[in-house]
Amino acid sequence: MSLDRLQPGGSARTQLAVVGARSTTLTAQNGGDKLKGNLFYALLLLAIAFALAGLTAIVVQAFVKGSPALSTHLLTDPPSAIADRAGFRPAIVGTLYLIVGVIFLVVPLGVGAAVYLEEYADRTRWWNRLVELNIQNLAGVPSIIYGILGLAFIVRGPLDLGFILAAGSLTLALLVLPTVILASREAIRAVPPSIREGSLALGATQWQTIRRQVLPASIPGILTGVILAISRAIGETAPLLLVGAATFVTFNPSFFSDDGYTALPVLIFNYATRPQDEFRVLASAGVIVMLVVLLAMNAFAVWLRNRYEQQW
Amino acid sequence: MNDPDTRTTSAGNGSEVDAVAAAAADAHGLSQRIEVPDHGDRIQPAAPAEVIVSIRDVSVAYGGNVAVKDVSFDIHRGEVTALIGPSGCGKSTLLRCLNRMNDLIPSARVGGEILYHGQDLYGPDVDPVQVRKVIGMVFQKPNPFPKSIYDNIAFGPRVLGMKGDMDQIVERALRRGALWDEVKDRLKENAFGMSGGQQQRLCIARTLAIEPDVILMDEPCSALDPISTHKIEDLMLELKQDYSIVIVTHNMQQAARISDCTAFFTVEMDEADERKRHGRVVEYDTTERVFQNPADPRTEAYVSGRVG
Numbered sequence: 001m002s003l004d005r006l007q008p009g010g011s012a013r014t015q016l017a018v019v020g021a022r023s024t025t026l027t028a029q030n031g032g033d034k035l036k037g038n039l040f041y042a043l044l045l046l047a048i049a050f051a052l053a054g055l056t057a058i059v060v061q062a063f064v065k066g067s068p069a070l071s072t073h074l075l076t077d078p079p080s081a082i083a084d085r086a087g088f089r090p091a092i093v094g095t096l097y098l099i100v101g102v103i104f105l106v107v108p109l110g111v112g113a114a115v116y117l118e119e120y121a122d123r124t125r126w127w128n129r130l131v132e133l134n135i136q137n138l139a140g141v142p143s144i145i146y147g148i149l150g151l152a153f154i155v156r157g158p159l160d161l162g163f164i165l166a167a168g169s170l171t172l173a174l175l176v177l178p179t180v181i182l183a184s185r186e187a188i189r190a191v192p193p194s195i196r197e198g199s200l201a202l203g204a205t206q207w208q209t210i211r212r213q214v215l216p217a218s219i220p221g222i223l224t225g226v227i228l229a230i231s232r233a234i235g236e237t238a239p240l241l242l243v244g245a246a247t248f249v250t251f252n253p254s255f256f257s258d259d260g261y262t263a264l265p266v267l268i269f270n271y272a273t274r275p276q277d278e279f280r281v282l283a284s285a286g287v288i289v290m291l292v293v294l295l296a297m298n299a300f301a302v303w304l305r306n307r308y309e310q311q312w
Numbered sequence: 313m314n315d316p317d318t319r320t321t322s323a324g325n326g327s328e329v330d331a332v333a334a335a336a337a338d339a340h341g342l343s344q345r346i347e348v349p350d351h352g353d354r355i356q357p358a359a360p361a362e363v364i365v366s367i368r369d370v371s372v373a374y375g376g377n378v379a380v381k382d383v384s385f386d387i388h389r390g391e392v393t394a395l396i397g398p399s400g401c402g403k404s405t406l407l408r409c410l411n412r413m414n415d416l417i418p419s420a421r422v423g424g425e426i427l428y429h430g431q432d433l434y435g436p437d438v439d440p441v442q443v444r445k446v447i448g449m450v451f452q453k454p455n456p457f458p459k460s461i462y463d464n465i466a467f468g469p470r471v472l473g474m475k476g477d478m479d480q481i482v483e484r485a486l487r488r489g490a491l492w493d494e495v496k497d498r499l500k501e502n503a504f505g506m507s508g509g510q511q512q513r514l515c516i517a518r519t520l521a522i523e524p525d526v527i528l529m530d531e532p533c534s535a536l537d538p539i540s541t542h543k544i545e546d547l548m549l550e551l552k553q554d555y556s557i558v559i560v561t562h563n564m565q566q567a568a569r570i571s572d573c574t575a576f577f578t579v580e581m582d583e584a585d586e587r588k589r590h591g592r593v594v595e596y597d598t599t600e601r602v603f604q605n606p607a608d609p610r611t612e613a614y615v616s617g618r619v620g
Contacts, residue, residue: 122418194455198515201413202468202522203445212471217458 059291066284074285078250079267083278088289091267093252094165094245095234095293098263101169101255102176102233103226109173110180110229111215111222117181118188119210139178146175147239155243163244165253165261171243172236176229183228187221188214216308223305227298234294237265264290346568346615348600361388364526364556365410365447370424372405374417378582379405380591383424385575387526392548392557394567394599397577397614402591403560406577407528409433410558411447412440428526445472448519452531454511456503456518461486461495464503464514468522481521489517490547509540516547520555527551529559533566545570564615567599574602576611 077087113135121128150171154161161167191214199209246260248270253261264286272283365387372379380402387393395403405414412433414420426433433443457464465482474481482499486492491513495506503514512532519527529548533541541563548557548570561567567574575596582588595602595611606612 124418192455194451194453195457197413197416197449197451198455198457198518199467199471200416200441201411201444201449201451202471202518203441204468204471205441208471212467213457 062284062287062291065281066286066288069278069281069285070288074282074289079248079262079270080250083276083282086271086279086282088264088267088286090249090252091262091264091286092289092293094249094261095264095290097165097253097255097261098169098172098240099230099234099297101166102173103230105169105173106177106180106229107222107226110177110225111184113177113181114184114188114222115210115215118185119206119214135178135181139182143175143236144238144242146171147242149174150239150243162258163260164256164258166255167243168240168245168261168263169255171239172233175236175239176233179229179232180222180225183225184218184222187218187225190221191217219308220305223301223308227301227305230297230301231294234290234297235265237263237269240266264293346564346603348568348603361391363387364389364429365558366425366427366430367406367410368425368427370406370409370422370426372402372409372414372423373421375419377588378590380577381580383575383593385573385593385596387556387558388573389556390552390554391572392552392559392570394571394574395558395560395577396562396564396567396574397591397594398579399562400589400591401577401579403577404530405591407530407558407560408449410526410528411444411449413444413449415440445522446524447526447528448522448524449528450512450515450519450530450532453535454508454515456506456511456514459503460500461503461506461514462499465518465521468518472522474522485517485521488520488551489513490543490550491517507540509536509543512536512540512544513547516544516551520551524555526556526558529557531560531562534562541566564603564617568603571599573597574599576602576606576608576614578610578614 073085074087075092076089077085078089079091080086117128117132117135121131123129150167153159154167154170155163159167159170161170195213195217196209199213200206204212240263244260245263245266249260249262251259253259268283268286268290271279271286274280363386367386368384370383371381383402383406395407397403408414409422409426410433414422422434428443428447432438457467459467462482465485466478469478469481483492483496486495491510494510495514498505503511506514512535516527516532533544536544545566548559551557552572559567559571573596576594577591578594579589580592582590595606595608597607601607602611603615606615
């Protein structure tokens with residue numbers, strides 16, 4: 001190929017500049033830089049391999065150990081002292097009730113708090129900054145502390161609900177509320193200001209703008225927060241033990257009866273601590289059941305999110 | 313129009329300064345006067361146009377920084393008023409005061425009076441939401457809502473609770489916005505699928521749907537190609553029959569082509585603190601006089617392309 005065609009026109013200075021620029025782009029990186037780049041890339045691969053290996057190990061372990069016990073009677077039978085007849089039905093129902101309760105509590109509270117902080121709160125006021133700071137910190141508070149809080153204020157104390165399933169839902173909702181608030185705030189903040197301005201310029205009130213423009217546009221992000229919240233709530237054991245989740249319940253629970261209730265992680269823990277080997281197999285099978293319940297709920301939320309997904 | 317001097321806010325001695333500026337410009341050989349096309353209707357109006365918005369000694373400050381100071385001029389019914397001037401001179405700031413969009417910035421303070429049909433827009437009993445219903449706004453970057461074309465238009469009438477057949481309201485707005493023929497078969501499609509020029513005309517049509525009295529446009533063509541710009545300029549000339557339009561523009565040819573009156577803003581140093589700058593209106597007059605025979609040498613320098 002003739003080089004002449006590639007020669008740029010223009011003044012001598014322009015030509016020199018173009019030649020200089022080309023030579024820079026075409027020169028290979030020097031050895032040291034290349035090595036550092038490859039080393040960094042290897043470290044990144046190692047990090048993701050480590051994370052994946054841990055996850056795979058848990059799932060494979062659960063399947064290998066639990067598969068002998070897998071059958072439909074796990075879903076339909078109540079717990080029993082006889083391993084062959086023991087199932088998870090009351091725990092599955094209890095977990096579903098708990099999560100439904102959490103969603104009903106956490107979505108309006110979390111989105112409401114996020115809307116206030118993003119759209120109404122005056123950042124120059126110290127109390128608003130204090131609230132913001134505390135919500136971020138609350139997301140990292142250990143769950144057992146929420147358990148004690150639930151016991152002191154919800155089960156007993158001011159609310160005095162007793163050891164009922166609704167008290168469990170309320171405690172778990174408090175636990176995951178910061179997650180939902182933070183994710184919802186991010187989602188609301190991601191709605192371009194030009195959308196708000198466009199709406200207000202048409203004579204819409206602030207509330208109409210939030211209700212009809214900002215919230216619909218931030219649904220996907222809010223749902224992401226709800227998915228994270230459900231995933232955390234479904235696996236929590238410690239706070240539930242404190243607010244009355246019993247380990248051995250043979251009937252389906254209800255929201256407000258004080259006959260007792262249980263949840264999947266609580267029952268799995270109970271089976272795993274029994275001396276008989278059969279129950280340990282059952283515990284592994286319970287983990288599989290829980291993963292399936294979790295995946296089913298998240299799949300629904302992801303489907304919902306994709307329905308509302310939009311790009312700017 | 314009628315007596316042009318009544319519209320001039322500049323205190324400068326017109327003819328003398330003018331001559332000096334013109335001589336200076338000619339000496340450099342850089343001066344190029346922009347032709348102002350004849351709109352026909354501007355010559356010899358039957359009666360002086362009705363003042364619809366009167367801006368009196370308006371100053372706007374963000375925190376402690378004055379953005380624009382002591383602005384006074386009138387906006388007339390059925391005319392296009394252009395605000396021109398270099399960047400940072402407060403044109404957009406002033407424009408956003410006219411429908412109280414500056415209320416969204418907590419630190420913004422507005423002094424002076426903006427009288428709309430004689431009523432102060434910043435009066436204690438005035439609801440900014442009501443102001444925005446009669447004084448609509450089109451923004452620099454097209455900002456359609458993430459909804460269908462139909463819902464973009466219908467949003468305003470719906471939130472305002474306008475009575476009537478929504479399909480008709482939408483069609484009328486799109487026809488007025490010169491968009492109907494292009495989109496009538498895809499009203500249910502997402503507005504993001506439109507071209508930039510179409511999106512901006514959608515935003516204009518969206519504003520027309522709520523039947524405002526005044527339309528504010530903040531550099532509506534700065535993100536558009538020349539063909540889309542041309543379409544929007546044609547649309548503005550047509551719309552001024554029924555609406556008063558105030559447009560901020562950096563394109564002086566555009567100001568000359570479409571506006572009836574022009575306010576020229578400039579940036580001034582603060583007397584007390586040299587580091588602070590604020591905008592000020594140097595000259596306000598008919599577009600013809602601002603571009604052909606400006607009273608102030610700074611206007612002359614700007615419109616002839618020697619600065620800015």
